[in-house]
Amino acid sequence: xxxxxxxILGLGTVGQSVARALLERRDLLARSAGAPLVLQRAVVxxxxxxxxxxxxxxxxxxxxVTEADDIDVVVELxxxxxxxxxxxxxxxxxxxxxxxxxxxxVSWHGPxxxxxxxKKGAELRYEAAVGGGIPLIAPLLDDLAAxxxxxxxxxxxxxxxxxxxxxxxxxxxxxxxxxAQRLGYAEADPSDDVDAVDAADKLAILVRHAFGLxxxxxxIFRQGLRGLDPRDIAYGREFGYALKLLALARRGTNGIExxxxxxxxxxxxxxxxxxxxxxxxxxxxxxCGPVMFSGQGAGGDATASAVLADLLHVSRRMALGDPxxxxxxxxxxxxxxxxxxxxxxxxxxxxxxxxxxxxxxVTQVLAQQSIGLASVLQREPGKMGSAEVVLLTYAxxxxxxASAEEQLARLSCVRAVRARIRVEGxxxxxxx
Amino acid sequence: xxxxxxxILGLGTVGQSVARALLERRDLLARSAGAPLVLQRAVVxxxxxxxxxxxxxxxxxxxxVTEADDIDVVVELxxxxxxxxxxxxxxxxxxxxxxxxxxxxVSWHGPxxxxxxxKKGAELRYEAAVGGGIPLIAPLLDDLAAxxxxxxxxxxxxxxxxxxxxxxxxxxxxxxxxxAQRLGYAEADPSDDVDAVDAADKLAILVRHAFGLxxxxxxIFRQGLRGLDPRDIAYGREFGYALKLLALARRGTNGIExxxxxxxxxxxxxxxxxxxxxxxxxxxxxxCGPVMFSGQGAGGDATASAVLADLLHVSRRMALGDPxxxxxxxxxxxxxxxxxxxxxxxxxxxxxxxxxxxxxxVTQVLAQQSIGLASVLQREPGKMGSAEVVLLTYAxxxxxxASAEEQLARLSCVRAVRARIRVEGxxxxxxx
Numbered sequence: 001x002x003x004x005x006x007x008i009l010g011l012g013t014v015g016q017s018v019a020r021a022l023l024e025r026r027d028l029l030a031r032s033a034g035a036p037l038v039l040q041r042a043v044v045x046x047x048x049x050x051x052x053x054x055x056x057x058x059x060x061x062x063x064x065v066t067e068a069d070d071i072d073v074v075v076e077l078x079x080x081x082x083x084x085x086x087x088x089x090x091x092x093x094x095x096x097x098x099x100x101x102x103x104x105x106v107s108w109h110g111p112x113x114x115x116x117x118x119k120k121g122a123e124l125r126y127e128a129a130v131g132g133g134i135p136l137i138a139p140l141l142d143d144l145a146a147x148x149x150x151x152x153x154x155x156x157x158x159x160x161x162x163x164x165x166x167x168x169x170x171x172x173x174x175x176x177x178x179x180a181q182r183l184g185y186a187e188a189d190p191s192d193d194v195d196a197v198d199a200a201d202k203l204a205i206l207v208r209h210a211f212g213l214x215x216x217x218x219x220i221f222r223q224g225l226r227g228l229d230p231r232d233i234a235y236g237r238e239f240g241y242a243l244k245l246l247a248l249a250r251r252g253t254n255g256i257e258x259x260x261x262x263x264x265x266x267x268x269x270x271x272x273x274x275x276x277x278x279x280x281x282x283x284x285x286x287x288c289g290p291v292m293f294s295g296q297g298a299g300g301d302a303t304a305s306a307v308l309a310d311l312l313h314v315s316r317r318m319a320l321g322d323p324x325x326x327x328x329x330x331x332x333x334x335x336x337x338x339x340x341x342x343x344x345x346x347x348x349x350x351x352x353x354x355x356x357x358x359x360x361x362v363t364q365v366l367a368q369q370s371i372g373l374a375s376v377l378q379r380e381p382g383k384m385g386s387a388e389v390v391l392l393t394y395a396x397x398x399x400x401x402a403s404a405e406e407q408l409a410r411l412s413c414v415r416a417v418r419a420r421i422r423v424e425g426x427x428x429x430x431x432x
Numbered sequence: 433x434x435x436x437x438x439x440i441l442g443l444g445t446v447g448q449s450v451a452r453a454l455l456e457r458r459d460l461l462a463r464s465a466g467a468p469l470v471l472q473r474a475v476v477x478x479x480x481x482x483x484x485x486x487x488x489x490x491x492x493x494x495x496x497v498t499e500a501d502d503i504d505v506v507v508e509l510x511x512x513x514x515x516x517x518x519x520x521x522x523x524x525x526x527x528x529x530x531x532x533x534x535x536x537x538v539s540w541h542g543p544x545x546x547x548x549x550x551k552k553g554a555e556l557r558y559e560a561a562v563g564g565g566i567p568l569i570a571p572l573l574d575d576l577a578a579x580x581x582x583x584x585x586x587x588x589x590x591x592x593x594x595x596x597x598x599x600x601x602x603x604x605x606x607x608x609x610x611x612a613q614r615l616g617y618a619e620a621d622p623s624d625d626v627d628a629v630d631a632a633d634k635l636a637i638l639v640r641h642a643f644g645l646x647x648x649x650x651x652i653f654r655q656g657l658r659g660l661d662p663r664d665i666a667y668g669r670e671f672g673y674a675l676k677l678l679a680l681a682r683r684g685t686n687g688i689e690x691x692x693x694x695x696x697x698x699x700x701x702x703x704x705x706x707x708x709x710x711x712x713x714x715x716x717x718x719x720c721g722p723v724m725f726s727g728q729g730a731g732g733d734a735t736a737s738a739v740l741a742d743l744l745h746v747s748r749r750m751a752l753g754d755p756x757x758x759x760x761x762x763x764x765x766x767x768x769x770x771x772x773x774x775x776x777x778x779x780x781x782x783x784x785x786x787x788x789x790x791x792x793x794v795t796q797v798l799a800q801q802s803i804g805l806a807s808v809l810q811r812e813p814g815k816m817g818s819a820e821v822v823l824l825t826y827a828x829x830x831x832x833x834a835s836a837e838e839q840l841a842r843l844s845c846v847r848a849v850r851a852r853i854r855v856e857g858x859x860x861x862x863x864x
Contacts, residue, residue, distance in 0.1 A: 021578060021719065031761040032577040127575065133720030135567075135575030143559065143567030145464040146453060146740030270726070273705060287453065287737035288565030291727035294702070295720060305719035308578030322754040329463040 007065030017304035033315035101128035125310035133302030147285030158277035195224035212330025255335030340399035345423035439497030449736035465747035533560035557742035565734030579717030590709035644762025674704035687767030772831035777855035
């Protein structure tokens with residue numbers, strides 16, 4: 001059998017795992033692909049760093065992978081938008097299939113790169129871009145393809161899930177973040193994770209495959225962890241909820257809702273039990289009903305598992321001499337629904353003056369916005385001299401909830417709206 | 433585009449769901465397949481039963497599907513071993529690809545039918561045979577293909593999981609079973625489910641795809657629900673466990689362990705939270721780590737979702753003119769490990785005389801078999817005049833545990849060994 005010759009761009013944690021697997025599990029991979037997979041060459045920045053890969057297979061020249069006649073498939077593991085995008089484009093332009101774990105490039109440029117691939121008879125795959133080692137893209141695209149998907153809710157950023165798990169145990173955001181950094185889960189500059197940039201990128205990829213909606217990640221509403229207080233997690237638990245950074249998409253009457261933000265999830269919901277750095281995607285199809293996939297969302301070997309799965313898909317096809325698949329037709333493109341129309345239950349925490357009449361004023365604001373009140377918790381004044389009121393509303397449009405927040409903040413008896421957190425998947429009056 | 437012409441054998445619940453989808457979601461399916469999917473003909477027993485499918489598309493003659501020139505793909509949904517097996521063989525022999533949901537046929541005759549398919553240039557797919565609407569076969573075979581799988585633990589019989597969920601709430605087996613029958617989860621003769629025959633069939637299919645081991649279902653150790661008492665579930669909960677009918681396979685030093693039996697699972701393990709008629713498969717790969725798939729294991733629409741996924745796979749390939757894939761080479765066939773060598777923790781419930789020295793005798797038996805004692809619960813005598821002792825051991829070989837059970841039953845102070853239940857996935861001394 002003619003071997004499939006592979007070039008890797010980038011030998012970081014994932015790249016090294018992929019390279020090691022190609023060298024160490026040749027038989028397993030060859031049997032699965034129907035042809036030997038050969039690590040032909042890898043591009044690195046520093047040739048002298050000690051590595052398990054023989055020096056003669058290393059190069060610093062990207063073109064020796066993207067433009068070389070002896071490379072059949074390119075594995076891009078450089079990360080970041082550029083030069084990764086340009087490099088993928090260069091490889092596809094030469095008809096080389098590309099496997100990548102690059103969520104940034106795929107979320108921003110996936111559609112145009114897929115078109116380019118199809119035009120050149122090449123294939124672009126990116127199972128590892130979302131959910132690390134969990135099979136997601138292929139199941140959504142192929143195994144659930146007969147369904148109209150109704151809803152997708154995902155925990156797709158392990159760093160923030162780890163931080164929230166720590167905060168649920170009482171840590172502040174700063175302490176939990178420092179611990180995440182110490183463990184290598186979070187970067188020195190953690191904003192991509194903490195501000196939900198990473199999760200929005202991944203949601204854009206999922207939304208395209210689940211709902212056929214192509215949306216630039218910047219158009220997805222996104223709110224990160226900043227400002228969250230462990231007290232909100234504790235209050236939420238009293239109401240029967242766990243706090244998660246949820247990436248959510250839902251088929252609505254006015255298009256596809258897509259947003260990423262902290263959300264309270266009922267404790268009985270399987271997503272509520274996804275703790276630590278784990279990832280999970282929960283989808284509801286009109287035929288299959290609810291299906292959940294969970295596992296390790298990051299890590300060298302877990303991500304390599306997904307990269308290698310893609311490599312095997314491409315290699316199997318090449319070994320059989322089959323042409324690259326055409327671009328999947330998702331049908332009429334739906335619209336992104338406006339956030340203002342999204343209906344959710346909502347949790348408010350207010351710091352209020354410890355005086356009579358507070359309740360009447362607060363409930364009047366909600367009534368004006370036609371927001372039903374489901375539960376109330378009131379705590380006696382603490383050190384700050386102000387009492388706390390925690391409200392849980394019935395489902396209402398985002399626009400009404402945002403107006404209510406503004407008006408509550410302006411009440412003389414309200415010192416501050418300390419938190420407004422959406423609730424997803426409640427069973428009474430909820431949006432689920 | 434040339435249409436893919438489909439013949440369905442059997443219009444029961446699943447068959448009707450598949451037929452309805454083919455008629456009602458033509459655009460969605462055609463876009464995904466790259467060619468129109470046409471329901472050409474369906475074989476039924478009774479032509480006069482009212483159905484949504486036009487009468488002229490119905491026939492009672494199987495050959496009008498399996499031997500007809502105007503059928504490209506055959507969907508077998510008759511269930512049971514015969515005539516289903518013969519019919520699948522007939523279709524494959526004529527080079528027609530077959531999609532089936534038939535776990536019995538696939539578990540007993542999968543390998544020979546796959547060989548026949550490959551010889552005839554046809555394809556045999558059976559995603560719906562295990563786990564209903566949950567994508568399992570394709571993810572195991574393709575998306576986790578780079579892994580050496582280490583362990584697979586599954587809840588793959590919704591009926592028994594429903595019964596155990598009821599028993600956890602205090603129902604006896606008989607009451608829970610009657611309720612399952614009333615809801616249509618269990619058959620009038622429930623032995624296939626209750627005696628774990630169905631789960632063993634499905635495990636045989638999973639074991640082949642996860643570990644490359646071809647094992648006839650009858651060689652898989654299987655123990656069903658008979659004899660289980662809700663009290664054992666209650667005691668187990670005190671130790672921190674939930675009781676599940678677990679289908680389990682594990683790579684051991686002497687081959688692949690494969691068995692189906694009730695097992696205590698730590699409450700914190702994700703499988704412990706799979707309740708009601710749900711299914712879940714939890715696998716551990718050497719690269720991907722733990723991954724879990726969960727969802728609806730049965731039901732017309734959920735199973736149709738998997739059947740249609742297979743139909744789309746076959747149709748996509750035919751639309752591109754690609755040949756059928758060759759039989760996957762799983763490499764050197766491993767052995768089925770002997771049950772006697774399987775190591776598990778174990779739960780015993782003994783009815784004992786309420787007299788001094790019981791404990792010394794019981795612990796001596798365990799010590800003789802080199803079985804460590806992890807926990808003990810003793811209850812005062814109840815109505816039966818005998819006291820109960822509940823033991824939880826450390827991990828020990830099955831052979832030693834079985835000997836201990838026999839010897840305990842023979843002690844004069846022991847009236848009966850009321851229960852012996854294996855514990856899977858404990859974190860101290862466990863086999864996990």
